[in-house]
Amino acid sequence: MMRPRALRTFHLLDRAWFLQVLLLLTIMSPVEARVPVVAAAADLQFALPEVASAFERTTGKSVRLAFGSSGNFARQIEQGAPFDLFLSADEALVQRLAQAGLTVDDGQIYAHGRLALFVSANSTVAADAELRGLAASLEAGKLHRFALPNPAHAPYGQRAEMLLRKKGLWEALTPHLVLGENAAQAAQFALSGSVDAGISAWSLARAPGLDTKARIVLLPAEDRAPLIQRMVLLKTASRAARRFHAYLLGPEAQAVLQRFGFERPAPL
Amino acid sequence: MTDSCTGLEVSLRQSAPIPLSVELTCGPGEILALVGPSGSGKSTVLRCIAGLHTPAEGRITCNGQTWLDTRARYATPTPERRIGMVFQNYALFPHLSALDNVREALPDRRAAHARDRAACLLSKVNLEGLEHRRPHQLSGGQQQRVAVARALAREPRALLLDEPFSAVDRATREKLYGELAELRRELAMPVILVTHDLEEAVMLADRMTLLSQGSSLQSGPPLSVIRRPDSVLVARLVGQRNLFTGQVLNHRTDWTELRWHSLILKVRRQPDHLPGARVAWCIPPEGVLLNATRAEREHEALIDSLDNPLPARVEKALTLGDRVRLSLKTPEAGEETLAMTLPRHLGDRLELSTGSRLDLRLRGSDIQLMADSTLVSPDP
Amino acid sequence: MNGLPLSERIRVDWNALKLSLLLAASTLGVLLPLGVWLGRLLAWRQFPGKVFVEALLALPLVLPPTVLGFYLLVAMGANSQLGQWYQALAGRQLVFSFDGLLIASLLFNLPFAIQPMQRAFEAIPPEVREAARCCGMSAWRRLWRIELALAWPGILSAAVLTFAHTLGEFGVVLMVGGSIPGETRTLAIALYDRVQAFDTAGAATMSAVLLAIALTAMAVSYMALDRVLRPSRHD
Numbered sequence: 001m002m003r004p005r006a007l008r009t010f011h012l013l014d015r016a017w018f019l020q021v022l023l024l025l026t027i028m029s030p031v032e033a034r035v036p037v038v039a040a041a042a043d044l045q046f047a048l049p050e051v052a053s054a055f056e057r058t059t060g061k062s063v064r065l066a067f068g069s070s071g072n073f074a075r076q077i078e079q080g081a082p083f084d085l086f087l088s089a090d091e092a093l094v095q096r097l098a099q100a101g102l103t104v105d106d107g108q109i110y111a112h113g114r115l116a117l118f119v120s121a122n123s124t125v126a127a128d129a130e131l132r133g134l135a136a137s138l139e140a141g142k143l144h145r146f147a148l149p150n151p152a153h154a155p156y157g158q159r160a161e162m163l164l165r166k167k168g169l170w171e172a173l174t175p176h177l178v179l180g181e182n183a184a185q186a187a188q189f190a191l192s193g194s195v196d197a198g199i200s201a202w203s204l205a206r207a208p209g210l211d212t213k214a215r216i217v218l219l220p221a222e223d224r225a226p227l228i229q230r231m232v233l234l235k236t237a238s239r240a241a242r243r244f245h246a247y248l249l250g251p252e253a254q255a256v257l258q259r260f261g262f263e264r265p266a267p268l
Numbered sequence: 269m270t271d272s273c274t275g276l277e278v279s280l281r282q283s284a285p286i287p288l289s290v291e292l293t294c295g296p297g298e299i300l301a302l303v304g305p306s307g308s309g310k311s312t313v314l315r316c317i318a319g320l321h322t323p324a325e326g327r328i329t330c331n332g333q334t335w336l337d338t339r340a341r342y343a344t345p346t347p348e349r350r351i352g353m354v355f356q357n358y359a360l361f362p363h364l365s366a367l368d369n370v371r372e373a374l375p376d377r378r379a380a381h382a383r384d385r386a387a388c389l390l391s392k393v394n395l396e397g398l399e400h401r402r403p404h405q406l407s408g409g410q411q412q413r414v415a416v417a418r419a420l421a422r423e424p425r426a427l428l429l430d431e432p433f434s435a436v437d438r439a440t441r442e443k444l445y446g447e448l449a450e451l452r453r454e455l456a457m458p459v460i461l462v463t464h465d466l467e468e469a470v471m472l473a474d475r476m477t478l479l480s481q482g483s484s485l486q487s488g489p490p491l492s493v494i495r496r497p498d499s500v501l502v503a504r505l506v507g508q509r510n511l512f513t514g515q516v517l518n519h520r521t522d523w524t525e526l527r528w529h530s531l532i533l534k535v536r537r538q539p540d541h542l543p544g545a546r547v548a549w550c551i552p553p554e555g556v557l558l559n560a561t562r563a564e565r566e567h568e569a570l571i572d573s574l575d576n577p578l579p580a581r582v583e584k585a586l587t588l589g590d591r592v593r594l595s596l597k598t599p600e601a602g603e604e605t606l607a608m609t610l611p612r613h614l615g616d617r618l619e620l621s622t623g624s625r626l627d628l629r630l631r632g633s634d635i636q637l638m639a640d641s642t643l644v645s646p647d648p
Numbered sequence: 649m650n651g652l653p654l655s656e657r658i659r660v661d662w663n664a665l666k667l668s669l670l671l672a673a674s675t676l677g678v679l680l681p682l683g684v685w686l687g688r689l690l691a692w693r694q695f696p697g698k699v700f701v702e703a704l705l706a707l708p709l710v711l712p713p714t715v716l717g718f719y720l721l722v723a724m725g726a727n728s729q730l731g732q733w734y735q736a737l738a739g740r741q742l743v744f745s746f747d748g749l750l751i752a753s754l755l756f757n758l759p760f761a762i763q764p765m766q767r768a769f770e771a772i773p774p775e776v777r778e779a780a781r782c783c784g785m786s787a788w789r790r791l792w793r794i795e796l797a798l799a800w801p802g803i804l805s806a807a808v809l810t811f812a813h814t815l816g817e818f819g820v821v822l823m824v825g826g827s828i829p830g831e832t833r834t835l836a837i838a839l840y841d842r843v844q845a846f847d848t849a850g851a852a853t854m855s856a857v858l859l860a861i862a863l864t865a866m867a868v869s870y871m872a873l874d875r876v877l878r879p880s881r882h883d
Binding site: 346351355372375422 | 773775776778779780781782783784785786793794797798
């Protein structure tokens with residue numbers, strides 16, 4: 001039987017629509033002419049933006065910053081995420097990427113990170129570097145929730161777990177854990193008031209304006225080696241990214257990092 | 269127009285989704301009523317003619333142009349058929365004014381005089397002054413008229429009306445009948461009117477086709493179909509209550525002899541039925557009369573030579589308005605039930621009640637013989 | 649307050665908003681015509697398996713966004729056919745790119761775009777459409793003058809809901825796009841970021857913007873619905 005006219009006209013519309021989509025896809029992708037994107041561990045949440053604006057003042061070039069857990073970023077990079085520079089909180093991740101051939105080299109250590117205990121203002125937990133106050137609250141049954149970066153993919157979380165196990169507190173803490181996606185979120189939980197205490201990056205505690213809300217205690221380094229933070233340029237890194245990378249190892253950037261509680265890496 | 273004016277010729281056949289087996293024709297200027305109970309396929313036939321539904325098999329021509337020919341795998345799309353259709357619920361475009369509704373159907377809607385033409389059509393259906401109202405601001409009768417104006421605006425080759433009066437109250441309906449009757453004088457195209465109301469068909473149509481379960485049973489002038497049904501099925505559908513069986517004895521010069529139980533009736537001569545054949549027969553209530561009084565008998569005109577006297581006994585008498593409906597038993601003809609009506613005053617005068625005896629006569633000229641006696645109860 | 653100069657903060661916000669708006673507009677640009685076509689088709693045709701198709705199209709309504717995000721990662725990732733094809737074409741990955749987000753957005757907005765339109769087309773009485781054919785109107789004129797003219801509240805509703813929903817989508821965007829500033833960090837993601845960065849003020853601003861958009865969207869949508877259900881009021 002003769003095809004109804006309406007059906008034929010809509011096949012025409014159909015074809016035009018596909019063309020439209022194709023066109024849309026090719027022109028719609030925003031072409032940010034190579035402003036480099038930096039994937040940075042969450043503990044750099046406050047330090048790195050300062051470094052970046054200093055860099056911009058000096059060189060006139062800007063960078064885009066993304067913060068998250070290092071493990072998450074490593075996974076995304078393996079899946080082809082278009083980052084130029086990766087500042088990891090854990091060297092093992094950099095080594096993994098280097099072995100996969102995704103990086104220009106094995107990377108450079110840019111800082112050493114430290115753990116800290118965060119106790120929010122309205123919490124009853126006593127804050128001390130040996131975690132004795134924490135143990136006491138646990139025993140007294142006064143601890144309800146404890147925040148930690150997710151050990152599954154956040155280096156600070158992994159170190160925190162190691163520390164807690166060493167102190168014999170891990171088993172008791174497990175039912176009370178609240179896992180943050182990364183060091184920054186864990187710190188945010190810890191200071192939000194709905195969590196009794198937490199462990200996260202010391203560099204986050206040094207952010208201006210935060211001290212007054214809470215008690216934050218630096219945890220001793222000899223219990224566990226500081227987090228060796230290594231950064232690496234990805235194969236697709238642009239020239240501007242390489243400049244930033246170099247800047248990070250320079251004196252101005254290092255000064256900022258130290259102000260925020262990072263420790264100087266071994267001399268280059 | 270270079271079309272030949274032969275009107276509509278329709279032939280449709282399908283077994284699903286709705287079974288159809290229809291043949292009908294409608295000449296230019298003629299109103300054909302398509303009558304049948306709900307579900308008989310009347311609307312489907314109309315939709316096939318309009319091109320809104322394509323049957324499994326069929327052929328439709330209008331004024332010589334082929335609109336549908338399934339064997340040649342050809343179907344003209346609806347917009348090209350130039351038909352005007354009035355739907356049962358009018359199907360007006362709810363977001364357009366009456367004027368715009370009509371204007372959409374004009375063949376040249378963009379022309380300068382289009383507005384005037386549309387306004388003219390609306391005034392023709394007595395809707396002057398209401399052109400700018402939206403359908404929901406119009407009454408049922410007014411909406412119906414807009415629908416008719418819109419159908420006519422198309423300058424159609426055929427006008428199709430799908431139960432257009434069913435959704436309207438009685439008073440409006442009477443008015444609309446009158447308007448349609450007037451309008452048709454100007455219409456030179458075939459008009460098909462679908463209705464389930466026999467009276468409407470009788471009032472408005474020139475010819476009528478009776479449909480049942482998708483099959484066209486009988487066509488002809490409405491009164492002819494009602495009074496002279498072809499078959500018992502048709503008789504039932506047109507509401508004949510007096511249905512009996514009999515046997516044709518022989519055909520005389522002026523009448524046919526019919527045996528009915530122990531009686532021999534003189535009926536209108538219908539030689540198609542062979543002597544000896546068992547037939548079904550019917551007689552309308554108007555054909556059952558009181559036997560003439562001596563005074564009446566003297567008026568020869570009142571006596572039909574084909575009158576058949578019949579004594580009867582009243583079983584039920586029901587007064588409805590100004591008439592009395594009687595249900596009678598025939599002791600001399602197997603106690604069959606006969607229906608008849610009398611004017612009320614006559615009923616009162618005769619003081620009829622259950623058990624009263626009456627002398628009746630059956631008008632032989634009103635008796636219609638039909639084949640197919642199997643559906644009626646057998647002879648004792 | 650947290651060491652970021654004001655200019656930097658505001659720049660990130662505008663970027664994210666611009667990205668969100670671009671994503672929403674692009675999604676609309678594709679889904680509006682698609683929705684009209686599919687909505688009509690589903691409203692007026694019966695075909696075997698139609699119920700299944702409708703269920704499939706409605707799936708993003710009930711599916712957890714992370715499930716959708718996961719399947720999209722599998723289908724568009726570096727190891728997939730689609731991902732490799734795109735890599736060859738554009739020289740970069742489909743995931744973590746705006747194009748990947750657009751594809752995800754098209755998929756998770758299907759029910760928001762199609763269902764209101766389908767309902768709107770279904771509400772047109774079949775006889776009205778048949779009457780349009782009998783009036784001799786061509787297919788295009790029927791579409792424009794009758795079908796779209798009667799269904800427009802549903803189409804508007806679909807457009808508004810799709811727009812607002814795209815602006816607010818989080819889970820799928822995060823999984824498929826990551827949070828790459830200027831590329832895939834939409835407003836909703838940026839908000840999440842600001843919370844993590846202890847920037848309550850920034851988060852509050854962005855939340856207010858998203859809330860205002862959502863409220864406006866619902867209001868417009870309900871006004872359009874009201875118009876469909878009670879036409880007599882508006883004359």
